[in-house]
Amino acid sequence: MKKNGFGERLKVLLKQKSLTQAQVANAVDTSVPSVNRWTKGGEIEYENLRSLADFLEVNWVWLRYGDEAIESLQSAEPENGAMKDLRREYLNQILENETRMKAALEMAQIINWEWNVLTGTVTCSENATDLFGVAVDHLPNCVMPFTKLPIEQLIDIFGSGQPYNWDFEVTDDQGQTRWFSSRAELVYDAAKRPVKVIGISDDITARKEAETALAKNEYILKKIIDIIPLGLWMADETGKISLANPEVQRIWGGAKYVGLEQYGEYKGWWEKNGQELGAGDWTLARAVKNGETSSPEVVNIKAFDGEQRTIIMYAxxxxxxxxxIIGAIEVNQDITDLKNTERDLKTSLAQWQAVFDQDEFAVIQLDNNLQIKKVSEKLKKSLKPKAKKWQLTDLLDPAIAENILQQLAKTHRKKFISFSIDGSSITGTDQNVPIYVIHDERQDRNPMTLVFFLM
Structure with a gap:
C-alpha cells in the first residue's frame, strides 16, 4: 500500500474501513477539522499520531512516514528500552521541527509541496488554496512547465544537486493572474532511484507587476528619448559617454562613446569668440568634474560627417x-537653420542699409501711417535739421506729396503697386526730377513704401 504521503495513506485507510472523519475525531479525542487537516498532510502531534495508528490498527511509523521508514527500521539492530526511549525523543523532536517549519513557511506565505515523479500526484501545504487563490479541487500543478517531461529530463533538471528555480503563473478563481517563484530539487530513495520532487513556491505577483511597470516606464522613456527633437547625452560618474540618442547621432553625424580624456575628439568653437573648445570645456565634462549645472551656450561644431552646424548645449x-555625482546628462539643440536665418537677416539688413548709404539717389521710407520713417544719408545732409519728424510735404512739393499720399490711400490690401510722377520739385533744392514710388502691402503687419529720386 505504497502511497505518496501521510494524508493520502490516512484517506485510503478511512475509505477501506468505511470511517468518517467524525468517528476518527471521537476515537482520538480531537476535533473534526484536525482530522480533516491530517487528511491533507497537515502536522500531527506525536501522541495523536500514536492514538490514530492504534485506532486504525496500523504501524504509526508507516502511517506517518511510509514503507521506506519501515524498511529502515527493520534493517536496524534490535533496540533495548533505553534506545526506544531515545528513539521516541528523536521522533518527537522531528515532529516538533516539522511543525515549526510548517508554521514558519505559512507565516512567510510560502507553499511547500511534493511531486511524486512516478504517479504524477502533487501534495501541497494547507495554505496553498489561500495563496494560489483557488479552491482545493483546482490547485495547480506546482511543476507546470515540466509535467509532461520524461523522467530522464526531470533528472537532468532537478537532479543536478542544486535546487532548480523557475517562475510560473496561475489564474485564480477571480480571474486574476498571480505569479509564483518555485525552487525544488529531486529526492532519491536508498537505492538511488528518483522518488519525488520537493519544492516551495512563493507569491511574486507584486514583484512581477513592479517589473512590468518598470519595463513599461523604461519603454516609454526610451521612446521619448528616441523621438525627442533634442540631442541627449548621458555619461557615468567617470565621464564615459553611455548614451547618445538618435538626434545626437543626426547632429554629430555619429557618436563616440569615449571618456573625459577623449572629449577632444568632438570639435567645436565658441560662437561668442571663435575659440576652439578643449576636452574639459564641454558642458557634459564640467557637469561630471565640477558638478556644474550650465546655462545654454552656443557652439559651432564640425560633425563627424563633415557638416558644419551650430548648437546650444547645456548640462x-x-x-x-x-x-x-553618479553621472551627468547634456542636451544639444540644433540651431543651425536659425543661425543661418540670423546670418542671412544680418546680410539683408546690411544690404538694405547700403541702399540708404549710397550717394546716387535719394530714398525715403514711409511707415504704416505714411509718415517718414527713414531717409538716405545724402538726402538727410541736404535738409535742414528739424525738431519734429519730417513729413513728406516737408521734402516734396505739397501738391506732389498729396498726390502720392492719395494714390497710396486707394491701394487695396495685399497689393503691390509702383508709379512715377514726372517733374516734381524737391524742397530745399532747385531740382525738378521724376519721383518713383513703390508700395508693397502683401505683408499684413509691415507694409513697405519707398520713394526715391535722383539728386
Whole structure:
C-alpha cells in the first residue's frame, strides 16, 4: 500500500474501513477539522499520531512516514528500552521541527509541496488554496512547465544537486493572474532511484507587476528619448559617454562613446569668440568634474560627417541620495537653420542699409501711417535739421506729396503697386526730377513704401 504521503495513506485507510472523519475525531479525542487537516498532510502531534495508528490498527511509523521508514527500521539492530526511549525523543523532536517549519513557511506565505515523479500526484501545504487563490479541487500543478517531461529530463533538471528555480503563473478563481517563484530539487530513495520532487513556491505577483511597470516606464522613456527633437547625452560618474540618442547621432553625424580624456575628439568653437573648445570645456565634462549645472551656450561644431552646424548645449550632474555625482546628462539643440536665418537677416539688413548709404539717389521710407520713417544719408545732409519728424510735404512739393499720399490711400490690401510722377520739385533744392514710388502691402503687419529720386 505504497502511497505518496501521510494524508493520502490516512484517506485510503478511512475509505477501506468505511470511517468518517467524525468517528476518527471521537476515537482520538480531537476535533473534526484536525482530522480533516491530517487528511491533507497537515502536522500531527506525536501522541495523536500514536492514538490514530492504534485506532486504525496500523504501524504509526508507516502511517506517518511510509514503507521506506519501515524498511529502515527493520534493517536496524534490535533496540533495548533505553534506545526506544531515545528513539521516541528523536521522533518527537522531528515532529516538533516539522511543525515549526510548517508554521514558519505559512507565516512567510510560502507553499511547500511534493511531486511524486512516478504517479504524477502533487501534495501541497494547507495554505496553498489561500495563496494560489483557488479552491482545493483546482490547485495547480506546482511543476507546470515540466509535467509532461520524461523522467530522464526531470533528472537532468532537478537532479543536478542544486535546487532548480523557475517562475510560473496561475489564474485564480477571480480571474486574476498571480505569479509564483518555485525552487525544488529531486529526492532519491536508498537505492538511488528518483522518488519525488520537493519544492516551495512563493507569491511574486507584486514583484512581477513592479517589473512590468518598470519595463513599461523604461519603454516609454526610451521612446521619448528616441523621438525627442533634442540631442541627449548621458555619461557615468567617470565621464564615459553611455548614451547618445538618435538626434545626437543626426547632429554629430555619429557618436563616440569615449571618456573625459577623449572629449577632444568632438570639435567645436565658441560662437561668442571663435575659440576652439578643449576636452574639459564641454558642458557634459564640467557637469561630471565640477558638478556644474550650465546655462545654454552656443557652439559651432564640425560633425563627424563633415557638416558644419551650430548648437546650444547645456548640462546638469546626476546625484544620488548622498549628493554624490553618479553621472551627468547634456542636451544639444540644433540651431543651425536659425543661425543661418540670423546670418542671412544680418546680410539683408546690411544690404538694405547700403541702399540708404549710397550717394546716387535719394530714398525715403514711409511707415504704416505714411509718415517718414527713414531717409538716405545724402538726402538727410541736404535738409535742414528739424525738431519734429519730417513729413513728406516737408521734402516734396505739397501738391506732389498729396498726390502720392492719395494714390497710396486707394491701394487695396495685399497689393503691390509702383508709379512715377514726372517733374516734381524737391524742397530745399532747385531740382525738378521724376519721383518713383513703390508700395508693397502683401505683408499684413509691415507694409513697405519707398520713394526715391535722383539728386
Amino acid at each position: 546638469t550632474p546626476l546625484r544620488d541620495n548622498d549628493n554624490k
